[in-house]
Amino acid sequence: MTLPDQFSVQAYKWFHLLKIKLIAVLLLSSMIPLLLIGFISYFSFYSLVDSKIQNGILHNLKQVRFSLENMFSNLNHVSQQLAFDGRVGRTIYDYLTNDNLYEKKSRAQEIEDELNLIGSTNPNIGLLFYYFADTKEFMFQNYQVRPGFEMSKLPVFSNFYGITYHGPHQTMNNQDDHYVLSISREMNVAGLDRLYIYMESNNKFTGAIFHDAQYGMKAAHLLIDNKGKIAYSEIPDDFPVGMDYVSQFGTGVTAKSKGYYHFNDQGNQGWKIAVVIPENIYDREMRSFFLKYMLLACGALLFSLLLSWIIWRTVYRPLKRMRKEIQMMANSQFHSPLKLTRVLEFxxxxxxxxxxxxxxxxxxxxxxxxxxxKARLEVEKMRMQINPHFVHNTLDTVRWLARMNGQDEIDRLISSLNKVIYYNLGKEEMVTIREELEALQDYVMLQGIRYNFRFDIHIRAADHVLETRIPRFILQPLVENALYHGIGDDGIIEIEVVHEENARVSIQISDNGAGMTEAEISRVFDTENQERKSIGMGIGIAYVLHMLKYRYGDDARLQVMSEAGSGTKINLQLPIGHKELNKHESIDR
Structure with a gap:
């Protein structure tokens, strides 16, 4: 199987696990409603929050615009008192047109008193003075004027009914550096050079107008003159003074551009005030809501996983116990105690x-x-068949020997015969290899006399292996196979008994006889075929096969390896349990 096929099989198994299906169902049942509710809630909340934020910003922006208008209105109102048709303005005219030094000084004192009175009764007024535009001279200033003052260099914010609105700009008060709003107003007095009234707002008042705390977030202010250009900017890098604001961002109340949200409101004199808020700051509240929602979703997800784990444990442990019971039964463990799961159905x-x-x-x-x-009866039946058959053949041999030889040979034959008969008719089913080999030697001697030729039998076995117990009468039928299949004078039968590493004993019987064909080997193992008796082994091999099956089941093996003309090898392997054997001691026989 290729790697992709293995992966497909593993993926198929993984996706069909009850645990995975249970977790998937619980997660989907939890997450789908959560996602739907979250989706609806998010957009509903976004609409509400966006509307609330915009309304709050526009409301606060109107307050700023009202404050600026009130500031300009206050400056305008005070400037009217200083104008030609005002109380102070007429005194200024008398002062400038009177040549009498005493009267001139008296008018100057009156003007200073009036200006002091105006300054004390209007705390929102800062620096004020009269300014000659042609000679660049100023008089009656209430604070020290910054050197190099030129009214033409001040930013023009708006022109309305002969009044020029400036600012915000740095104060001309040499004792301070705050930004202020200011106005300039021409006196328009015949016979006098161009005379202007210059007046600034109080520094503290201006600072109280332009701050971002009122919006609840970081914000920057822009002032747009009545020509649509920026006259003042708190963030000149992104919105420089002089930039055409209206052509880029339009005339709408709200806009979104250059990474900012724009909100503006228009004053009575045609100017506008705008507040710009960075998108990341503006969306922070939405991100805060989204973060809280994600935390809630993660909490719900973890809770679903916990429920999945609890349910899985409730189902999996009984299933695991059931699987274990089935496995024990498959492994032939039928007597393990029953352990209940405390779940009634399981x-x-x-x-x-x-x-x-x-x-x-x-x-x-x-x-x-x-x-x-059944096997025991079959073995006993075969044993009862074997023994008479063996005795019959031996008696035939004795009868033949009596005719041909003297009494000594008969005595030796009868002695060996008695041993073999005694061993073969023994009731004990299991004997040692030593006993089996000794009986085998007597049997071989008898067979040598019977077939009237000489042959050698070599037995090699370690002493520690000789005490291993095997079934009685299991080697004689195998040796009889060598005697029958072509062994003659100078024939050799070799028997080797060894202990193998896997707790088994191997008995190999080899001869240099005529060998057997594949057909003959097949008939040897065909225990049901009656023709097997015709090959000369009788029922001996059937006895061996039944005995092996009866004593060892499938753990014993019998192999016959032979070719016609090349002798025969029979390998018998038997399990010997866990007995530890000394492998270094051996004997040759």
Missing amino acids: DLLLNQFHEMRQKTWNLITSIEEKEQA
Whole structure:
């Protein structure tokens, strides 16, 4: 199987696990409603929050615009008192047109008193003075004027009914550096050079107008003159003074451009005030809501996983116990104690399975007992058939020997015969290899006399292996095969007994006889075929096969390797349990 095929099989198994399906169902049942509710809630909340933020910003922006208008209105109102038709303006005219020094000084004192009175009654007024535009001279200033003052260099914010609105700009008060709003107003007095009234707002008042705390977030202000250009900017890098604001961002109340949200409001004199808020700052509240929602979703997800784990544990442990019971039954463990799961439905199944397991065990035991009894009877039957057959052949040999030889030879034959008959008719089923080999030597001697030729038998076995117990009368039928299949004078039969690493004993019987064909080998192992008797082994090989099956089941192996004209090798492998053997001691026989 290729790697992609293995991956496909593993993926198929993984996706069909009950655990994965359970987790997927619980997660989907939790997440789908959560996502739908979250989706609807997010956009509903976004609409509400966006509307609330915009309304709050526009409301606060109107307050700023009202403050600026009030500031300009206050400056305008005070400037009217200083104008030609005002109380102070007429005194200024008398002062400038009077040549009498005493009267001139008296008017100057009156003007200073009036200006002091105006300054004390209007705390929102800062620097003020009269300014001659042609000579660049100023008089009656209430604070020290910054050197190099030129009114033409001040930013023009708006012109309205002969009043020029400036600002915001740095104050001309040499004792301070705050930004202020200011106005300039021409006196328009015949016979006098161009005389202007210059007046600034109070520094503290201007600072109280332009701050971002009122919006609840970081914001920057822009002032747009009545020509649509920026006259003042708190962020000149992105919105420089002089930039045409209207052509880029339009005339709408709200806009979104250059990474900012724009909100503006228009004053009575045609100017506008705008507040710009960075998108990341503006969306922070939405991100805060989204973060809270994500935390809620993660919490719900973790809770769903916890529920999945609890449900899985509730289902999986009984299933695991059931699988373990099935595995123990598959491994022939029928007597393990029953452990309940404390889940009624699964405990009922386990009880029923336990009863089935006991019935299965009883059935298997009954079948095994019957099979063992059947095998035992079959072995006994074959043994009863073998012994008379063997005695009959031996007696024929004795009868033949009596005719041909003297009494000494008969005595030796009868002695060996008695040993073999005594051994073969023994009731004990298991004997040591030593006993089996000794009986085999007597049997071989008898067979040598019977077939009237000489042959050698070589036995090699380690002493520690000789005490291993094997079934009685299991080697003689195998040696008889060598005698029958072509061994003659100078023939050699070799028997080698060794202990193998896998707790088995191997017995190999080799001869240099005529060998057997594949057909003959097949007939040897065909225990049901009556023709096997015709090949000369009688029922001996059937006895060996039945005995092996009876004693060892499938753990014993019998192999016959032979070719016509090349001799025969028979390999018998038997399990010997866990007995530890000394492998260094050996004997040659």
